[in-house]
Amino acid sequence: MRYKVPHGWMMIFLCFVHISAAQHTTDDLRLYDNFKPITSEHVFKTEGYYNWGASIIKGDHGRYHLFYSRWKKEYGFLGWLTHSEIAHATSKSPSGPWTFREVVLEGARNNRWDAITAHNPKIKYFDGTYYLYYIATNLGDHAFTEDELIETAHTGYSHPNWKILRPNQRTGVAISKSIHGPWKRMDKPLLEPTGPITTLTVNPAIESGPDGRYYLIVKGDKPNETRFIRNQAIAVSESPTGPFQILEKPVIDAIDTEDMSMWYDESRNRFYGVFHAEGFIGMVTSADGINWEPSNEYVLMPKKIKRADGSLLVPDRLERPFMYCEDGSPKVLSLAVKQGDSSYTVFIPIENSTYPKPNSRQLAWQEAELGVVFHYDLHVFDGVKYGQGNNRIDPVNDYQIFNPEHLDTDQWVRAAKAAGAQFAILTATHETGFALYQSDVNPYCLKALKWRDGKGDIVADFVASCRKYGIKPGIYVGIRWNSFLGVHDFKVNGVGDLRENRQQWYNNMVEGMVKELCTNYGELFEIWFDGGADHPDNGAPDVLPIVRKYQPNCLFYHNGQLAEARWGGSESGTVGDPCWATFPYVATGAGESAKKNIAANNFQLLKEGDPNGAFWMPAMADAPLRGYNGRHEWFWEPGDEAHVFPLEDLMTMYYKSVGRNATLIMGLTPDPDGLMPQPDVERLKEWGDEIKRRFENPIASTSGQGTTLTLKLKAPHLMNHIILQEDIKAGERVRRYAIEGQVNGQWKTIAQGESIGHKRIQHFDAIKVKGIRLKVLESTGKPILKNVSVFYVPGI
Template identity: 30%
Template sequence: MDKLEERLIKVVPSARQLKWHELEFYSFIHFGMNTFYNSEWGNGKENPAMFNPTELDTDQWISSLKAAGIKAAILTCKHHDGFCLWPSKYTEHSVKNSPYKQGKGDIVKEMAESCKKYGLKFGFYLSPWDMHDERYGDSPKYNEYFVSQLTELLTGYGEIFSVWFDGACGEGPNGKRQSYDWQRYYSVIRELQPEAVIAISGPDVRWCGNEAGHCRASEWNVVAEKLSLPDYVAENSQKEDDAEFREKKYSFQDEDLGSRYALKDEKSLIWYPAEVDTSIRPGWFYHEDEDDKVKSLEHLMNIYYNSVGGNASLLLNIPPDKRGLIHENDVLRLKDIGEYIKKAFSDCITSKSRITASSQHNDFPLENVKTEDSSFYKACDGQERVTLTFEFEAKELVKHVVLMEKLALSQRIEAFNIIAETDSGPKMIYKGTVVGSRKICKFHAVETKKITLNIIASRISPTLRYVGIYTD
C-alpha cells in the first residue's frame, strides 16, 4: 500500500454523515413570499399582506413526499428576501404580520409536526443573505441577528437532520455586503443540534455543482478540504438573474474530484459527500405557468439513478402553490416515482443464489452481502482485486444490480464490471468505477443463471455491505 492510498482510506465519515448517507432521497420545500409574487428572487420590499395561503396543509405536503419514497424534507424558512415563515422575535418581516391565520401561524412548526407524523426527518434552509434587514452589511450586528434566528430554529422545532446554507452574498438595504461568521454559525449548530449535518456552505455535505441534476460519472466522498471552504462555495454559487446557471455542466477539471490522480498533490483531505439538488419544475418556487412543465417520470428517474444510484443523495424540490398545497400534477408525479422505485426494487433474488468469492476475510463472510443491515463482506488484507459469483438453480431475468460499500471503512472500490452467463456465453452487462453508499447498475434485462462481479481496482481490500440482484 503506497502513502497516498494509506492517506485516502484513513478518511472516514462522521457518525452524523453516516446517518445522512442512509437517507439518500429527500426533498426541498421552496415556499414563501416569492410564491405570491410569482418570483424566484425577491428584493426584500415585499408586503407581508400578500402572504395568504388559504388552504395550507403541511400534512398534504409530507404525505405526497412519502408516496415517492422521500425520507426527509427541508423547508425554506427564510429566503433572500428576508421574510420568515415562523414568528421570529427578531424581525417584524414574518408570517406574524401576514393574513395567514390572522398572524398566529407558524409554518415551520406545522411542517415539523407533519414530518414527525409521517416519519420523515425535518431540516431547514436559512438564507444568510437578507435583502430586507437593515443590519445586513453591518457585519457584527447582522451576524448577531442571524445567530439569534438560527438559535430559534435549532431549539424550537425538535430534531433537525440538516441545516442548509447556500453561498449567496449580495448587497443589503444599506448597499453594503456582509461578512458571514461561518465558524460561529457552525459552532451554534454543533452545540444545539449535534446530529444535524451542515450542508453546502458547510463542512458535512458538498454541493454537486449545478441545479439541473447533472451528476459525475465517478462521485467520490474523499476530496480536497478546500472544496468545503465557504468562499469556494460562494464563488461557484448562482448569482441573481443568472438564467443559464441551472443547466450548468462540468468542465473536464470539475468532473474528477476524488481520483488518486486528482488528490495526489492535496495535503488535506476530508469526507465530503455530494448532494444533487434540482426542482421537479423549471423554477424553485411555484409558478402557475409551469403547471404543464413538471419533469417527466423518465427524466426524474434518470436523475435518481445517477444520484442516489451513483454515490450521491438527491434533494428534489417540490414547491407548494398559492393555496398552500402541492399542485395535483406534482402530487401525481411523486406517486409515479414511488411506484416505479417500489416495482423496480421489490424482488431481490440474491438470497436464492449460491455465492462464492476469490477472497474472503474470516471475520467478514460473504453471506453478509445478502442484506442491507450493518454486517458486511471484506476481502483478505492485501487483496485489491476480487471476484464474486452468484449462481442460481434456474434462469432468472435480471435488470438491476445494487452494490453498497461499508462506508465506515472508507470508500475503496475504484473499478468493477459485471458479467452475466447467457446461452450465447459470458456477456458484460455493466462496467463502472466507484460504488460508495449505493451504486445502482441498470442494464437491459438479461436471462442468466450466473452473475459475476469483478472488482478490478480498489484502494485496499474492498468491502461490500450489500449486493442486490433484482429481477425485471
C-alpha cells in the same frame, strides 16, 4: 507580584511574535467526530473520594502516569477548596484502566502560600525534569484547625473563610527528576493576577513553544465585571518556573470559559487549547501562543459522552478537559464528571483515522438517498413570475400578501413520502429575508402578519408533519441574500460605520435565528445554508458552533469552515460518472471565497469528487420538480403545471444521482393556498411507485468481502439491473470493477465501472444468466460489499 521583563528579552520576544504571525499556518485539526464511545475501562473512580482535574504523561517502559485531584467524600463536594490533594495513578494505556499508586502533594501547612490544598494538577516534562503545576490556597495570617476546615467545607460558599480562601488561590509548581518524586515545591506562586484577570490565578495550562519559551495560561476573574465571569490570561517566560509576564490580551474574551488544557502541534505549527463553557467543550488555536482565536472546530463536543452500549452520559457537570497528545496527535480527552454525589474522570479515546470515512450524520444522509426541499416565500403570493435577480434586491411591496388560507403541511409531507423521500427540508428563510416562523430576533417574520393573527409558525407545522409521517425534518436558512435588509452576497449595503454597525447587527440576528431554529423544533436532520454561510473570518455570521452545540446529529451544509456534503455541480438532479464521496478540501467555500479550481471545467470537481480526497464529502444532486421543457421553477408560479417533469425524466435523475453514489433532493412548490398542486402530488406518487416496482424485490442478493464475489442462481434468469453497495462505514475502497454473468457455463463481462460507494445502479441490456460475479479490479483496501442484488425490470 508582577515581574518586570528585561528590555532586551522583550525586544527578542516581540521579534519572535512578528515572525510567528507572518508564518503561514493552517488550522485543519478535526476531532469532533473522532471521539470513541467509552466503556467501564475508560472511567476512573476512587472509593470514598471525589476525583477531579486529571493530567497524563508517558513515562519510562511504556507506562502512563496520571496526576489528579481527590478529596474525601465525607467533606462534601465543596471540600475541594479545603481538603484536595494530588494523587498519582498508572496504566498501560492513556485511556485506562488506571490504578492508584500514592498521594504526591497535600496542603503544605506551615503558613505557606499552598498551606491548605493541592488541586487541579498539570504534569509536564521539560529538558530532563518533571514539573507538576498545581493550584493551592491559604487563610492568610488566620490560624486554623482541622475542625474549622471541615466546617468551612460543609457550610460552603456562605462560610466567612470562603471569602479568604477563594481570592488566595494561586498557581505554583513542584519539581522532580523522577516521575515518582520526591517533589520539591517552590516557595512562591508563579504569578499574581493582573491585566485581563483579577482575584486569583488558577488551573494552569503550559506548553513550550518552538522558540524555546514557555506559554502559561491561567484563569482569573474578568476585570470590571459585576457578574461572576472568568477570563483566561496568557503569560510568557524563558523558564518553566518563571518569572512569567502576563500579557494584556486575554485568550478568550467573548464568553465565560473555564479550565484550559494546552498543547503545541508541530505538524501544523500551531498551539491548541481546550476549555469548557456553558453547554460544550470548546477548542481555540494560536499561531504564536499569544493571539488566540476560535478554531474551525470551536465547539469540540456537546457536554454529552457516548457510551459503547449506545446510551449517552449526560452529567450534572462536565469540566476540566485535558488533551493527551502523543507523537504529535491527540490520543485521549479526559473530562471531570460530577453526577449526583459522585465525581470521577472519564478518558475518551480519539480515533486517528488516516482514511476518509463518513461521520454518523453523513452516513444517515447517504442512506436516506432521496429527500425533498419545499420552497415557500412571500413572492409565491404576488402572482408575478419569480425573478431571482430582482428578488434579491427588491423587497416585496406588501408582506401582508402572505395568506395561505388552506395551509396543510401534512399534505406536503404525504406527497414527499409517496415519492419515497426519507427527509424533507423547508426554506425557513429565503432571499426576501422573511422568516416562516415565530422569531424573537428577526421582526420580519410571521409575527408581523395578519394571517393567523400573527401567531402562525409554518416551521413548527412542517416539523410536526414530518414527525407524524416518519420523515426526517431539515431546515434551509437563506442568509446570503436579504432584499428587505439590503444584504447582497453576505454583505450589508452602506458605507463606513453605518455599514459596519448594520453588518454586526445582521450577523447577530442571523446567529440568533440559527439558535432559534436549532433549539425550538427538536432534532433536525439537515441544516442547509443557501450558497453556504461563508467563513466568519470574512465577516460572515458564525453559525457552525451554534449548530454543533445544539444539533450534534444534524448534517451541516455548509460554510467556509465545513461542508458535510457538497453541491453536485448542477441543478439537473444528476452527478458525474464516476462520483466519489471524497473531496480534496474540507469546505467548498461560498461565493467569492470558493477555491477557483472548484468551478473549473463546469464544476467537474463537484460533479465527480476526488478518489484521493482527504475529506468525506458526498454529493447532493438537486433539481426542481417543475423544471421540464425549458423551465426551472423552485417556487410555485401560476400556469406552470405543464412543466412538471415526466416520470421517465425523474427515473433518469434517480439513476444518475442515487444510482451514482449521490443523494437526490427534489424541489417542491406549495401554492398560495398552502397546498402542494395536485399534478405534482400525482407525479410524486407515480415516481415512488415506479422506484418500488423496479427495485423493491431483487431476484437474489449477497454480500461479502474481498476482490471477488459470486452470486449463484438456482436457475438461469433474465436480469437487466444490478445494485452494488459498499459498506461505507469503512470508507470508499473500490476504485474499479467489472460485473460478469455466467452464460452457458462461461463468464461474460456485462458491465464495468469505477466508483461504487453507498450505491451504484448498473443498468444493461437484459441477459439470461446462471450467476453473477463481481470482480474488484482495483481498490485501496479490502473491499467490503454490504449488498449485491440483481433485478429484472420489464418494460425498459
